[in-house]
Amino acid sequence: MRNKIVAGNWKMNKTMEEAVALTSEIVNMAKDEVTGDAQVILCPPALYLTTIQKYIADAPNFSVAAQNVSDKLSGAYTGEISAPMLQSIGVKYVLIGHSERRQYFNETDAILAEKVNVALAHDIAPIFCCGESLEQRQNEDYIGFVKNQLTAGLFHLSKEQILSVVIAYEPIWAIGTGLTASAEQAQEMHAALRSHVSEKYGQEVADQLSILYGGSVSASSAPELFAAPDIDGGLVGGASLKSRDFTEIIKAR
Numbered sequence: 001m002r003n004k005i006v007a008g009n010w011k012m013n014k015t016m017e018e019a020v021a022l023t024s025e026i027v028n029m030a031k032d033e034v035t036g037d038a039q040v041i042l043c044p045p046a047l048y049l050t051t052i053q054k055y056i057a058d059a060p061n062f063s064v065a066a067q068n069v070s071d072k073l074s075g076a077y078t079g080e081i082s083a084p085m086l087q088s089i090g091v092k093y094v095l096i097g098h099s100e101r102r103q104y105f106n107e108t109d110a111i112l113a114e115k116v117n118v119a120l121a122h123d124i125a126p127i128f129c130c131g132e133s134l135e136q137r138q139n140e141d142y143i144g145f146v147k148n149q150l151t152a153g154l155f156h157l158s159k160e161q162i163l164s165v166v167i168a169y170e171p172i173w174a175i176g177t178g179l180t181a182s183a184e185q186a187q188e189m190h191a192a193l194r195s196h197v198s199e200k201y202g203q204e205v206a207d208q209l210s211i212l213y214g215g216s217v218s219a220s221s222a223p224e225l226f227a228a229p230d231i232d233g234g235l236v237g238g239a240s241l242k243s244r245d246f247t248e249i250i251k252a253r
């Protein structure tokens with residue numbers, strides 16, 4: 001009933017040549033595994049999007065996502081990439097709200113909500129990231145904090161609009177640290193987020209939303225994580241840069 005998605009966020013890594021090699025290897029190894037309601041989404045640096053699209057053209061359930069989109073539509077915003085530009089090259093997904101963008105680029109809830117709006121207005125599905133820091137987990141109502149991130153970024157949307165969104169729960173303390181959240185910890189949050197969506201939009205909508213887990217997902221941690229009832233796949237960073245590891249994670253879904 002829900003799409004099972006494995007997404008690879010390459011962040012600011014790989015030369016063009018390396019990006020093409022990685023994509024070819026993943027497609028060769030994983031293409032036959034990704035059928036039915038399964039999807040693989042590669043998130044290369046924006047510079048490589050059109051090239052990577054060509055290398056996945058024969059892999060039906062593969063697509064690309066941009067790692068970022070401007071909240072502005074056009075104009076004097078040097079270095080930015082707009083939703084109409086992404087739409088014009090056929091990009092169907094974009095990461096919005098990644099903790100690295102929130103932290104290093106000062107992206108506020110208001111900016112993220114606007115990014116969600118411009119993406120949806122151009123037929124691009126947001127992969128909306130949320131998650132708490134270690135300090136918040138230790139000292140605060142961390143579930144309440146992450147629920148509030150969803151409320152601020154998404155809950156102005158209509159039912160039809162939110163059905164296009166993919167949610168990615170990425171606890172900051174698990175990103176790039178090798179400290180994966182346990183399947184129990186992740187499941188606790190995913191269930192809480194699904195019920196938060198259900199309170200606003202109804203159970204039927206909540207049941208259709210894919211909620212991915214991200215944070216040090218590896219070939220060894222993926223099977224247990226993906227087996228949890230409310231975990232619908234993963235948003236993978238470091239392990240998505242290695243074709244063999246990423247393929248193992250795709251197979252675990």
Ligand SMILES: O=C(CO)COP(=O)(O)O
Pocket residue numbers: 009098170174175176177178214215216217235236237238239
């Ligand atoms: O930030 C992430 C994906 O968006 C997770 O990164 P790692 O898998 O390297 O922890």
